[in-house]
Amino acid sequence: MLYLKPLLLKCNTSICTTLYTSPTRLLPSSVKRFTHIIKRPPIVSILGHVDHGKTTLLDNLIKNYQIQNRITPETTITSTEFGGITQKISTFSLHLKNNLNITILDTPGHKTFSKMRKRNTQIPDILLLLVSIQDGILTQTVETINHLSSIIQEANENDENPPNVIVVVTKLDLIKDSNERNKKLNKIKNDLLNYNIVIEEFGGDIQFIPISSITGFGMNDLIDSMVALTDILQLDSDLDSPIKADVIETSVNNKIGGKIVNVLVKQGNIKQGSILIGSQSGAWCKVRRILSNSPQSRSIDDKQEIIPIGGPSQVVSTLGWKNLDVIVGEQIIGLRNESDAKKLSKEILKNIENENVNNNTSTNNNTLETSDSDSEIVKPKTKKINFIIKADTQGSLEAVIDSIRNFGNDEVRTCIVAYSVGQPTINDKKLAEITNSTILCFNLDNSNSIKPDSKPNENEKIKIKYYNVIYKLIDDVTEILTENLPQHYETKILATLTIKEVFNYKQRNSTYLKIAGCKVLNGKIMHNSNVKIIRDDEEIYKGKVKSLKHGKDDVTELNKGNECGLVLDDFDDFLANDIIEAFEDVPLPKTL
Missing domain, CATH: 2.40.30.10 (Translation factors)
Known part of the structure; x- marks a missing residue:
């Protein structure tokens, strides 16, 4: 029960003590015998700098899957991405070879999605670190390596298994001359040593595989390496053990039932009626419905398939969560009944409240309080430009907030008045009127924008802007701030x-x-x-x-x-x- 260990050590109630000492006592009697052992698919994260070929590699793997299963190839992921870059976590379940299935997490490489990358460094069994042969090691490559180093250190301290890394050098097709290609490959190998990434050629245990996702060069070697690693790792899971899962993403879709929480199942089976609780947020649910999160299972009108169960290494969408906000990246565990969930949720919230009082912070997830460091940055004469942020998922929301929060200089600076997941609401509109805020909507469909009040004011002008590319949003905010600078x-x-x-x-x-x-x-x-x-x-x-x-x-x-x-x-x-x-x-x- 490592997921809740830090919290349980702080709690003195009987439920917390029971969870820490004898977790199975809070589970249904039918799941107390851990006997149903299966081989679970490996979880593979694809990470690297923006435009280093992550999505093109995934396209190649999907194409390979479609050919093996005689599926007519559909539109590539790359061609459907706004701005030509990945801007959200995508999950795929693929069959490679030798009856091996894998679950792939594709992560944005743009600098604004740093928190997503950090979380996806913690989750996988196998981590593909992509480096373009043209560019070599760049900023987000180093960021991923630093995250990885911290995770390896933490795993060693807790006697756990860290992710197994394969360095994948991409875009070999762009370097035609073999001598130049070898020179660049050797430079990348040596540069990796500066970050304590020691490949097998230099006596380490990290594989180094050059590929071209366009021509297919090296792809068989990469697939074989993942298959071999999976055999070595012996990834077993007990279907009857307590549920453990990681929150990958959250969103809101009122058409299918409101709040949706995408989780990666690590242990046990999530079924309709399962009782789940977030170890950090205290949010809990009785699962009302489970949807497949893989794009391959979506219908023609992009509706997710309803499935009866979510097993180990599957990413599924769960519905039925209560009002409290689930935190992306937190761990989820299964409990015996709603009564236990309510008691534990109360304890978690009590601990959060005590910590917030001690740290003098707010528990409100929809408004941003100015920290001490913010107060030092914003001078009395600084003009504040107000924004309300809306996004499709929590991960997108945090990326936008991190990109523009305290953006500006001593003369003009952004001020985020409120933020939340989902379409703009009437309350957002009213708040925008009161605070003279611009509403920034990221990855939202503007066909479902705010409907007017029953008695609209013809003179009001609420500024609502929609974006599907993160850097265009940042550019627009920069332009708005620039327009509000005093003229020198x-x-x-x-x-x-x-x-x-x-x-x-x-x-x-x-x-x-x-x-x-x-x-x-x-x-x-x-x-x-x-x-x-x-x-x-x-x-x-x-x-x-x-x-x-x-x-x-x-x-x-x-x-x-x-x-x-x-x-x-x-x-x-x-x-x-x-x-x-x-x-x-x-x-x-x-x-x-």
């Missing part, structure tokens, strides 16, 4: 004049008008120029030209070398040798 200017000197002599001109009303007799040293002075007067290196006046004369004639402009008479607005305290500079304020480009 650069002063450009157009002309420099020196005052040679000051004249007193008697006007018709017998008053005297002081005229600065000047010479244009450089540039061009205009009859309506902005000017400033410099005396002893200090600016003593800033204003506009009122009158510009050449001799007795009014002129519109004069160039270098000409003499002129100047009259300025609200200033006549001229002195010989004063410097006059004509200038213009040029608006600078707005950049964050």
Whole structure:
């Protein structure tokens, strides 16, 4: 019962003590005898930097599966992805060879999906670390390696089995020259040593397999390696043991019953009526329905297939969860009955509340509190631009939040007012009106957008923006912030004049008008120029030209070398040798 061990050690109630010391006492009598042992499929995660060939590799494996099973190939995953990049976790159950089935988790490589990658480093039996032969080891490759190092260390400390890594070098078809190809392969091998990834060639236990998902080169070697690793790992599972599962993703679909929680079953069988509880959130459910999560099992209209049971290494969608939010990445266990689930949920929530009080944090999952570090970043004069975030899944939601939270500078910064999974609601609309927020919707169908109130206000303008590519959302937020930056200017000197002599001109009303007799040293002075007067290196006046004369004639402009008479607005305290500079304020480009 390692899933709940940290929590159970904090609880003093009888249910927590029972779960920790004798977990089977809280399970139905029919599952107390652990006898139904089966070989379970290996769980394989595909991880790597964005555009390093993860989805193309998956397309190749699916094509191989379709050929073996005489299935007419359908549209590739790559061709259906918005923006040409993976933006959510996809799961597939495939048959490889020798009667081996595998469960594959395809994970986004874009930098904004860091938390998804970290979770998918913890889950698998086999981890395929993809590196493009063209690019070598890049940022998200290093990030995955760092996650992996932490997980291996933790597994060793807990006497558990860490993921088995295969380094897969992709896109070999793009390097035609064999000498250049070998040179790049050797560089990747040596670069991996810098991160303590020691391949078999150098005496380590990590396989290194070059492939081309386009031509098929090396694919048989990769499949054979996964088959061999599975034989070595001896992945057994007891179907009658207590349910253990990991939350892969959560979403909302009111058409099929509201909250959907996708779980990867590690142990036991999830059936209709199973009692499940989240070890971190305290959310629980009596499973009302189980849906297959694999795209291969979807119908023509993209509806998920209802299945009777979810077994080891299967990713299934479960329905029936109560109002509390399930946390992506948390572990799920099965309990005996609803009464035990309610008691344990109460204890978990009590511990969460106590921790939040001690840490001075909020338990509200739909609003963001400003942390101490946020307060240091946002200065009093910083303009805040408000956003409400809506997304299709919890993983997408956290990626958007992580991308734009506290985004900006000292002059303008994002402020996330609220966030949640699902379509915008009337309450979201009202909150947007009150807070002057823009509603950002990611991976949502805009055909199901907010319906108007019974008495809509024709003057209200709620800004709702829909996106299906993460970097376009980020670009749009950047543009909105940029538009709200204050305008800064650069002063450009157009002309420099020196005052040679000051004249007193008697006007018709017998008053005297002081005229600065000047010479244009450089540039061009205009009859309506902005000017400033410099005396002893200090600016003593800033204003506009009122009158510009050449001799007795009014002129519109004069160039270098000409003499002129100047009259300025609200200033006549001229002195010989004063410097006059004509200038213009040029608006600078707005950049964050």
